[in-house]
Amino acid sequence: MIERNEVSDVPEITVDIEKVAYGALGIARHEGQTIFVPGAIPGDRVVISIESDKGRYAHAKLISYAVKSPLTQKPSCAYESCGGCQWQHASYREQLSWKGSFVADAFERIGKIPLPIGYKVLPSPTELNYRNRVLLRGTVHKDGSVGVGFFKKATKEQVHIDRCMIARPILNRVIEQISRLNISVKPQKFRMELQEFEALSEQTAQVSVVVHPVLKHDLSLEKLVEKLGAFHEVIWSGLSTELKNPPFIPLETYQGLSYFSAPGQFFQVNLAHNRQLREFVQQEVTKDEQANKILDLFCGSGNLSLGLAAAGKTVFGVEANPIAIKAANYAVTYNRIENCTYKTGDALKYLSKSCKKQEQFDVVLVDPPRAGMKEGMSFLRAMTPKKIIYVSCDPNTLARDLRELKDDYHLESVTSFDFFPHTYHVETAAVLQLKS
Numbered sequence: 315m316i317e318r319n320e321v322s323d324v325p326e327i328t329v330d331i332e333k334v335a336y337g338a339l340g341i342a343r344h345e346g347q348t349i350f351v352p353g354a355i356p357g358d359r360v361v362i363s364i365e366s367d368k369g370r371y372a373h374a375k376l377i378s379y380a381v382k383s384p385l386t387q388k389p390s391c392a393y394e395s396c397g398g399c400q401w402q403h404a405s406y407r408e409q410l411s412w413k414g415s416f417v418a419d420a421f422e423r424i425g426k427i428p429l430p431i432g433y434k435v436l437p438s439p440t441e442l443n444y445r446n447r448v449l450l451r452g453t454v455h456k457d458g459s460v461g462v463g464f465f466k467k468a469t470k471e472q473v474h475i476d477r478c479m480i481a482r483p484i485l486n487r488v489i490e491q492i493s494r495l496n497i498s499v500k501p502q503k504f505r506m507e508l509q510e511f512e513a514l515s516e517q518t519a520q521v522s523v524v525v526h527p528v529l530k531h532d533l534s535l536e537k538l539v540e541k542l543g544a545f546h547e548v549i550w551s552g553l554s555t556e557l558k559n560p561p562f563i564p565l566e567t568y569q570g571l572s573y574f575s576a577p578g579q580f581f582q583v584n585l586a587h588n589r590q591l592r593e594f595v596q597q598e599v600t601k602d603e604q605a606n607k608i609l610d611l612f613c614g615s616g617n618l619s620l621g622l623a624a625a626g627k628t629v630f631g632v633e634a635n636p637i638a639i640k641a642a643n644y645a646v647t648y649n650r651i652e653n654c655t656y657k658t659g660d661a662l663k664y665l666s667k668s669c670k671k672q673e674q675f676d677v678v679l680v681d682p683p684r685a686g687m688k689e690g691m692s693f694l695r696a697m698t699p700k701k702i703i704y705v706s707c708d709p710n711t712l713a714r715d716l717r718e719l720k721d722d723y724h725l726e727s728v729t730s731f732d733f734f735p736h737t738y739h740v741e742t743a744a745v746l747q748l749k750s
């Protein structure tokens with residue numbers, strides 16, 4: 315059905331959403347064209363206007379709902395316009411099934427490898443209050459009040475909040491206090507990163523706050539940093555320029571091991587689910603008693619391999635970020651682990667050199683950023699480790715990279731971990747065994 319919008323004269327169409335694609339894009343078909351509608355879910359009948367028409371497909375804007383999907387649930391979040399999550403309004407069970415379909419689709423379409431039988435998406439231990447790190451957008455207003463929040467859906471406009479339903483409770487206690495602040499500094503925008511340390515414990519948890527001014531060397535927000543530092547929950551607060559020599563703080567202690575990080579550093583945000591991923595990796599590696607020499611590429615602060623070294627394996631880790639490597643080595647010393655070396659370097663350069671030197675590893679663990687490691691796959695293949703465990707936060711680049719291993723490796727299992735409920739993101743671990 316096509317109608318003219320009385321105000322803007324942009325044609326409006328009513329369509330039925332049949333499926334959902336990666337990116338939380340509802341898919342509708344209209345007169346032979348595939349139309350992507352952000353945020354819409356299967357079962358929705360929506361009124362849309364086309365924003366960009368590419369011929370066979372088009373991107374549209376959701377104007378209103380004619381009928382809401384039976385899969386709709388009442389969001390636990392009060393900020394309807396917030397763009398932080400895409401699926402607060404969708405049933406969690408369905409979210410898991412959609413994420414599974416993204417992975418299956420990527421393997422079939424891009425990887426040209428069918429998903430092994432037994433593929434599953436493991437739900438997050440908690441649907442809400444799971445994030446131990448949040449990046450907020452903030453404003454100091456003319457009257458000195460401070461607002462923090464996220465961007466509005468599909469805009470660069472800020473929505474200010476005083477709680478985020480997916481953030482850990484201690485981060486919300488800090489956010490609530492920020493929204494009551496009043497400071498005498500020039501009005502401006504900024505970014506702010508909150509991180510929970512000694513996490514998942516109500517008794518010991520503490521927060522670090524990093525304030526990123528728009529202009530890197532602008533010191534005018536020092537007053538804000540000072541006020542934040544006085545909060546009972548805050549263990550460290552500073553401007554982003556102070557991150558060159560950050561303090562190393564225990565992020566968590568799990569199964570007798572302390573994991574370290576520093577303010578402003580990457581660490582998995584869903585710690586409870588991350589523990590399940592670590593256990594999964596540990597089980598996969600220790601299945602083969604002969605597997606002793608482990609290479610951990612893109613090792614961060616040693617999240618996935620410290621436990622392997624503590625279990626007696628010889629671990630070598632490579633990571634580009636020197637601060638993450640400092641945190642990893644801090645943990646090695648603190649936990650008195652001996653058979654573990656973490657080095658700063660480019661993972662792909664390391665792979666290529668290691669191949670030339672014909673170095674051998676029993677298991678290679680890779681956990682690259684979203685872009686994957688296309689350029690490194692031929693070296694990884696040539697290295698012929700018995701087992702490869704590829705952990706990825708993007709099913710499309712994962713499937714693309716695994717395609718390179720198809721002839722030499724058997725895809726033993728694929729498991730997804732729902733690290734990010736209420737968003738379309740999904741973490742996936744693929745286990746590959748060298749063909750004999």
Ligand SMILES: C[S@@+](CC[C@H](N)C(=O)[O-])C[C@H]1O[C@@H](n2cnc3c(N)ncnc32)[C@H](O)[C@@H]1O
Binds near residue numbers: 582
């Ligand atoms: C998804 S994180 C995984 C970190 C770690 N395995 C974990 O579980 O916390 C990807 C890591 O790759 C690092 N990285 C990005 N590009 C890199 C490169 N070319 N060489 C080495 N490390 C890189 C990032 O700094 C980041 O720590």
